[in-house]
Amino acid sequence: MLLVKNGRVVDPARNTDATLDILLDGERIGEVAPAGKISSSNGFEVFDAGGLVVAPGFIDLHAHLREPGQESSETIETGTKAAARGGFTAVCCMPNTKPVNDSASVTRFILDRAKTGASVRVWPIGAASVGSKGEAIAEIAAMEQAGIVAVSDDGKPIATAKLARQVMDYCCSLDLPVIEHAEDVSLAAGAVMREGVTSTRLGLAGMPAAAESVCVARDVQLAELTGARLHIAHLSAKASLEQVRSAKQRGLRVTCEVTPHHFTLIDEDVQYDSRYKMNPPLAAREDRNALLAGLADGTVDAIATDHAPHEPALKDVEFDRAPFGITGFETALGLALEQLVHTGRVPLMRVVELFASGPARVLGLERNIAAGQPADLTIFSLDRQWTFRAAESASKSRNSPFDGRTFKGGPVATVVGGRFVHRI
Amino acid sequence: MTHRLHDLLALESLSADELTFLLDQSKPFQEIQKHPLKKLATLRGKTVALAFFESSTRTRISFGTAASRLGADIMNLQAEASSLKKGESLLDTVHTLNAMKPDCLVVRHAASGAADFVARHLDIPVINAGDGTHEHPSQGLLDALTIRDRKGKIDNWNVAILGDIRHSRVARSDIHLLGKFGCRLTLCGPAMWVPRELQQIAPQAAIRRVFNVEEALDGADVVIVLRVQTERLHEPALSASDYVLLYQLNGERLRRANRDAIVLHPGPMNRGIEISPEVADGPQSCVLEQVTNGIAVRMALLFLLCAGHDEEGTHPSSEAQQPVNRRAADVKDPSHASR
Numbered sequence: 085m086l087l088v089k090n091g092r093v094v095d096p097a098r099n100t101d102a103t104l105d106i107l108l109d110g111e112r113i114g115e116v117a118p119a120g121k122i123s124s125s126n127g128f129e130v131f132d133a134g135g136l137v138v139a140p141g142f143i144d145l146h147a148h149l150r151e152p153g154q155e156s157s158e159t160i161e162t163g164t165k166a167a168a169r170g171g172f173t174a175v176c177c178m179p180n181t182k183p184v185n186d187s188a189s190v191t192r193f194i195l196d197r198a199k200t201g202a203s204v205r206v207w208p209i210g211a212a213s214v215g216s217k218g219e220a221i222a223e224i225a226a227m228e229q230a231g232i233v234a235v236s237d238d239g240k241p242i243a244t245a246k247l248a249r250q251v252m253d254y255c256c257s258l259d260l261p262v263i264e265h266a267e268d269v270s271l272a273a274g275a276v277m278r279e280g281v282t283s284t285r286l287g288l289a290g291m292p293a294a295a296e297s298v299c300v301a302r303d304v305q306l307a308e309l310t311g312a313r314l315h316i317a318h319l320s321a322k323a324s325l326e327q328v329r330s331a332k333q334r335g336l337r338v339t340c341e342v343t344p345h346h347f348t349l350i351d352e353d354v355q356y357d358s359r360y361k362m363n364p365p366l367a368a369r370e371d372r373n374a375l376l377a378g379l380a381d382g383t384v385d386a387i388a389t390d391h392a393p394h395e396p397a398l399k400d401v402e403f404d405r406a407p408f409g410i411t412g413f414e415t416a417l418g419l420a421l422e423q424l425v426h427t428g429r430v431p432l433m434r435v436v437e438l439f440a441s442g443p444a445r446v447l448g449l450e451r452n453i454a455a456g457q458p459a460d461l462t463i464f465s466l467d468r469q470w471t472f473r474a475a476e477s478a479s480k481s482r483n484s485p486f487d488g489r490t491f492k493g494g495p496v497a498t499v500v501g502g503r504f505v506h507r508i
Numbered sequence: 509m510t511h512r513l514h515d516l517l518a519l520e521s522l523s524a525d526e527l528t529f530l531l532d533q534s535k536p537f538q539e540i541q542k543h544p545l546k547k548l549a550t551l552r553g554k555t556v557a558l559a560f561f562e563s564s565t566r567t568r569i570s571f572g573t574a575a576s577r578l579g580a581d582i583m584n585l586q587a588e589a590s591s592l593k594k595g596e597s598l599l600d601t602v603h604t605l606n607a608m609k610p611d612c613l614v615v616r617h618a619a620s621g622a623a624d625f626v627a628r629h630l631d632i633p634v635i636n637a638g639d640g641t642h643e644h645p646s647q648g649l650l651d652a653l654t655i656r657d658r659k660g661k662i663d664n665w666n667v668a669i670l671g672d673i674r675h676s677r678v679a680r681s682d683i684h685l686l687g688k689f690g691c692r693l694t695l696c697g698p699a700m701w702v703p704r705e706l707q708q709i710a711p712q713a714a715i716r717r718v719f720n721v722e723e724a725l726d727g728a729d730v731v732i733v734l735r736v737q738t739e740r741l742h743e744p745a746l747s748a749s750d751y752v753l754l755y756q757l758n759g760e761r762l763r764r765a766n767r768d769a770i771v772l773h774p775g776p777m778n779r780g781i782e783i784s785p786e787v788a789d790g791p792q793s794c795v796l797e798q799v800t801n802g803i804a805v806r807m808a809l810l811f812l813l814c815a816g817h818d819e820e821g822t823h824p825s826s827e828a829q830q831p832v833n834r835r836a837a838d839v840k841d842p843s844h845a846s847r
Contacts, residue, residue, distance in 0.1 A: 284705035285520070287620035287642030287677060356621030402598055402619035404640070 085109055085126075086502055088461060090119050091133030095140060096437035097452035106138065108459040108502040115455055131504075133463055136496055139436045140451040141173030141460025143443040144413070145263075145341050146238075146317055146388035149175070149206070151197060152190070153182025158393040158480045160194065161201035163413075165478040166391070168506035170413035171439075171495035173460035174205035175391075176447075178238040179216065186211035186222040191230035203505040204498070205460075207233040207447075209263060212251045218243020221250055228258050233447050236263035238317060241299050248303060252312035261313040261339075261446060266299035266324065267291075267364070276404055278351040278365040286356065288403060293371065296364055297323035304331045307338055315446050316340040318390045320364040322374035329383045339446045341388035344419035345410060347375045349485065358399045358406035359485040362392065376423070379438060380430045386443035387435075389416050393481030411484045415472050417464060418491030425466070426492060432466075459502035466493040515627045515634045516809055518643040519681045520710070524688040530805075531653050531662075533812060537804035538653070540577065551580035554814050557610035559585045559602060559626075560637070561617040566775055566799070567637050567646075571614050574806035580814065583610055602626050612814045615639075620677075633813035641675045646809060647774055648681025650802040652689075654794050655730055657801070658770050662689045668724045668765070669693065670755060671734030671782055672701040678774045680709065682732055687713025696724035697755060698746060721755050725764040732772045733757050736782045748781065758784035762792065770794050 086108040093104040093116075105122045107115040115122060144167060150158035160177075167175045177194065179185035185194060191208050198206035210227035214220045216237040224235055235255060241264055242248040248264075255262050272291040277283050279290025300316055304327050307314035319325060319340040331338035345362065350369050354360045367375075378384040392409025399406050417439070424430035430438075440462070444451035453461075474487035498506040519527065540546055556575040560568050568586075575582050585605060596604075598617070605613065612633045615623050620640030627634040638644040656662050667686050673679045673695050683693055687710040695702050696718045707715045718724040725731065736751060757771065771783075771793045779785050787793060 279703075279705075281705045281708045284674070284703060285680075285709040287640050287680060289641075356624045397597070400597075400599055402617065402625055403621045404619040 085114070085128040086499070087122060087128040087130045088133050088138055088463070088499070089122070089130060091136050091138030091463065093138045093453055094433055094436045095453040096433050097140070097441040097450065098454065099433075100453070101433060106453060106461070108499065111459055111501045113453065113455055113457045113459050116453055131497065136463050136465055137432070138453070139462045139464070140440040140453055141458070141500065142171050142417075142439040142462045143174045143176070143447070143451065144172045144389050144391070144416075145176050145315070145386050145443045145446060147175045147177055147391040147413070148180065148393065148409070149177040150393060151181065152193060156480070157395045157398070159201070160197045160206060162478060162480045163391070163393070164198070164202040164204045164206060166411070166413040168203040168498045168500070169478050169495065170389075170415070171417050171462040171464055171498050172204055172413060173462060173498060173500045174207055176207045176209050176233060178209055178236060179211040180239040184211050184215050185209070185227070186214050186216065188223060188226040188230040191227045191232055195231050204500050209234045209236050209238070211235065212237045212242050212262065213247060216240065218247055221247070221254060224254060224260065225258060228260060232260070234261040234263050234315070236265065236317065238263065238265045240269060241265050241267050245302055245306065249306050249310060252306055252310040252314065256310055256312050259448070261315045261448070263315045263317050264299070264303050265317050266296050266303060266319075268295050268298045271295035271298065275365070276361060277354050278367050280351050280368055282351045282354055286354065288354070291365065293321040293323055293367065296321045297327065300324040300327050304328070304336065304338055307331065307336050308334070311337070313337045314339070318343050318346065318364055318388065319384070320346045320367045320371060320375070322371045325374050325378045325383060329378070332383065339385040340383070341386040341443070341446075342375050342379060342384045343388060343390045344412060344416045344423075345485070347372060347379060348419050348423050353485070356403045357485070358401065358403055359410060359483055359487070361403060361406050361408055362390070362410050363408035376429055379424060380434065384438065385446055387416065387420060387438040388443065389413055393479050394483050395480065396482055399483045409483070411474070411477065411479050411481055413479065414477055415484060415486045415489070418470075418472065418494040419486070421466065421493040422491060459499060461499040462495065463497040463499070464493065464495045468493060468496070470494055513812060516645050516813065517623050517627055517634065517636045518684070519645045519648045520643065520684040527649070527652070527685055527688060530649055530808060530812070531656060534649070534653055534801070534804045534808040537807040538801065540807070541800050541804060546577050547579060548577060549579040550811055551575070551578040551814055554580045554611040555583055555609070556580045556810060556814065557583040557585065557605050557608070557613045559605060559613055559615045561587045561598070561615070561622070562638070563587070564616050564638070567616060570799070570802045571637060571806050574803050575810055577803070578807055578810055580810065583608060598622065598626070599629060602630060606630055606632065612810060635809055635813060638677050640677065642677055643681045643684070644677040644774075645681050646802065646806055647678050648685045650798055650805045651682055651732065651772055651774075652685050653801045653805055654772060654798050655770070657797070658794060659729065659768075662686065662691070664690045665692075665729040666727050667691045667693050667730045667732065668696060668728040669732045669734065670696050670721065670724065670757060671736060673697055673706060673734065674701045674703055675737065676734050679732070679734060683713060683715065684710050687715070694718050694724045694728070696721055698751070700746070721757075721761055722764050725761055728765040728769050730770055730772065731757065731762070731765055733783050735774065735776065736778055752781060756782060756784060757787050759786045759790070762787055772798060775799070
């Protein structure tokens with residue numbers, strides 16, 4: 085039994101923002117009561133959350149844990165340790181491992197590894213097509229029974245409109261969301277950043293915003309055709325967001341996520357430093373402004389990290405040759421507070437929704453703080469000064485553009501299944 | 509100069525004063541090219557490493573000649589002969605070269621930003637001899653030197669640049685340099701090679717895009733013709749005969765320019781594609797002067813960056829007193845004394 089007392093409980097699903105005590109009874113929340121109502125003399129472990137925010141456990145819809153196959157960059161153990169430090173209680177891991185998670189046996193391997201070595205919950209995402217090659221549909225039902233929470237060919241889109249349509253049809257019957265890495269690969273071919281004045285000045289090959297939005301248009305129309313649950317991953321372009329907004333207005337089951345780096349940085353920040361190279365690439369200023377608006381107005385459903393670790397030797401090369409991706413678990417909340425809350429752009433309640441109940445809804449789950457719910461909590465400060473040092477990260481990789489950045493507020497303690505998995 | 513140049517990675521970051529200084533420094537080395545004996549001892553005992561990760565003939569020979577005319581020793585790395593094929597990273601390769609203790613590294617690479625990347629990891633001066641589609645600063649300087657020689661000044665000309673500007677590092681260096689001297693730049697070529705973003709890469713420069721070559725040449729004082737890289741014709745697919753039809757600089761089109769306009773080309777030329785033989789060999793063409801000036805500019809750069817690290821850098825003008833170098837006695841260097 086763990087008593088979290090005196091915390092400012094922010095629970096968007098119940099529209100609660102109050103000082104409450106929460107008694108965790110093993111894996112579940114036992115009781116939620118006004119501060120002081122639960123006697124702490126009963127031999128419970130007590131955590132005084134005075135001055136801190138207590139939120140439903142954060143869920144990251146988009147991460148790469150690299151296991152199996154690329155353990156030199158990350159493992160389920162190191163990745164989830166970093167996730168716990170970042171305040172995440174559950175992480176959805178993308179299937180582009182080696183081998184690709186396109187079968188129940190790989191799904192079970194991931195879940196077995198998670199059972200023994202993971203700090204937080206690991207929810208695998210299965211490949212939509214065999215080997216994510218875009219040819220044949222993967223054994224989605226078998227993976228669903230093994231424990232996947234969604235399908236995606238992340239790293240690339242589902243290769244053809246026809247296959248995307250089939251996957252969507254099939255996933256309707258399985259009630260699984262289809263997560264799309266929206267990218268027209270012909271428009272993006274060879275590109276290493278967003279096309280614009282900066283790419284032109286630097287002489288780096290750029291992809292236009294349309295490389296993303298053209299594919300979003302395809303997928304939204306197929307979602308309309310099939311009635312599927314479509315989730316657009318790491319949405320970065322204003323034109324894509326407008327399509328998601330209009331799809332929602334039409335009542336389609338279309339959702340989207342935005343990464344902290346896309347709402348913080350823009351293409352102008354790229355200076356041949358491969359820590360600023362990711363896909364989708366950092367977008368234009370007007371795209372970032374649109375994302376900030378979408379985060380505030382509810383068009384965006386979730387903040388997801390796209391945590392993409394790469395060992396230093398892979399990233400310390402010419403910009404053109406560096407792999408796409410940056411780490412993201414440990415800086416996500418700090419960036420959200422910095423960019424969204426402290427600036428007054430987005431209320432705290434809504435930010436918690438973007439990290440917790442929003443992503444839960446994408447997966448068809450509930451996340452709130454009430455008796456009987458899983459005992460997963462993210463406890464964070466709004467004002468503690470701290471500096472992110474990539475060299476001290478729990479991740480195996482160091483590829484973050486936010487190395488050395490000082491934040492105001494960030495994770496203090498992470499509780500999964502009633503136990504602390506991270507505590508400062 | 510208040511600020512000492514450590515590397516030469518791009519012209520974008522240099523001021524007009526700094527660029528003028530570099531051009532002035534090239535002047536005495538231009539004189540040397542006219543002498544029967546061209547070798548100085550200025551960099552005797554120094555080693556210049558030439559690391560060319562992309563095939564190049566003229567730029568590599570030009571830098572190599574510049575280094576040897578300054579008396580430096582040369583380390584030559586060519587991509588074909590290097591361990592890159594064996595999977596060694598760029599960083600490991602340049603660290604290995606650096607461990608052989610050169611005094612300066614000249615780097616050519618197919619990736620934009622490669623010289624910048626190398627400079628971040630090495631303490632010795634790095635000269636960018638062309639990085640991808642970013643910049644080719646020594647080419648920009650030699651173009652400016654050629655313009656200044658032929659036309660008396662660099663400032664305020666109407667400059668037309670013709671060709672595949674999107675993929676041209678020469679064009680970027682020229683735009684940054686000439687833009688700082690008040691030149692009005694007209695970029696001309698097929699639309700996919702002249703993206704509108706190019707108009708904003710140098711905020712202080714007056715840049716316009718024109719898709720009609722006659723219009724671009726009207727009133728031009730300087731015409732810079734870029735090489736059509738045949739490998740680029742495929743991406744995006746563009747018909748070579750269309751290019752010739754619409755954009756080749758021929759005698760008739762050149763007559764639209766001012767009568768004393770000059771024509772530059774960074775080489776190597778595709779005669780009959782982007783430039784007609786008549787123009788290439790005509791009186792307005794500066795192509796061979798550009799080559800000669802290239803050596804002078806590169807001698808100045810190597811001198812400034814290599815010798816600059818000693819307490820007493822010996823410029824050819826001060827070497828004049830030394831019997832060891834006969835040729836240097838003829839060299840005048842007004843700029844050195846004035847700064």
